[in-house]
Amino acid sequence: MRFRPCIDIHNGKVKQIVGGSLETGDEKSPDVKENFVSDVDASFYAALYRNRGLAGGHIILLNKYGTDEYEADKIQAGLALKEYPGGFQLGGGITADNAVEMLKLGASHVIVTSYVFADGNINYDNLKKLNKAVGRERIVLDMSCRMRGGGYYIVTDRWKNFTKQRLTEELLDSLSEYCDEYLVHAVDVEGYQHGIEAGVAGILGGCDGITATYAGGIASLKDIEQLGELGSNRIDFTVGSALDIFGGDLSFEEISSINITPVSRK
Secondary structure, eight states, X not given: OBBOOEEEEETTEEEEEOXXXXXXXXXXXXXXXXXXXXXXXXXXXXXXXXXXXXXXXXXXXXXXXXXHHHHHHHHHHHHHHHHSXXXXXXXXXXXXXXXXXXXXXXXXXXXXXXXXXXXXXXXXHHHHHHHHHHOGGGEEEXXXXXXXXXXXXXXXXXXXXXXXXXXXXXXXXXXXXXXXXXXXXXXXXXXXXXXXXXXXXXXXXXXXXXXEEEESOOOSHHHHHHHHHHTTTOOEXXXXXXXXXXXXXXXXXXXXXXXXXXXXXX
């Protein structure tokens, strides 16, 4: 169990946003709720993470692919990747057609959701194209989810569209042959700093043989302890809005030192 840093980019700026508020398709909608907007660029955070020896974090481009805002996000991502080559996974608008380009920018992996979970289902053709383009070992599947009808369902297109795919241990096991890691935002609590989504953490706790990173709602050391208990210290985690480097109260220096040995399943 280890801390994975993040850089979320929206409208060309490093931000922390309440996840569910991105449902609108308008890039400049006043409905987008911002917890934090940085006055420094992404390279500042990349240097901070590099100096702390924190690898395997993620950069997410939050604007819609094909917009001017997305291109501004990509410029910021490029600054971070130049500062810390290989230190980040990169997601947002990734397809088999642009995945190689993103890796050439300096990303260690590409993070993919909508391209794979297209039209509400798993598009195995796209998944196989992606594997052919960059290889399984360079792919992270974003399994971010929201509650509906008593289960957690994977959501796409900036978390606004529900798919038919329910997050289960069986699904995680079946898709592990196509990717190196999973990234899972518990969208209903993302950005609220009210505690973790225990149900999501419990599902990830049953995931064996592949790394999963949890994001959403962490606001205290107690939340991290709970995540460790639910996941036998096997789930990596990220913290956003609650960190002092993003305007919150949690000490980045303290959180960044967390690296706990997983509990044996024997």
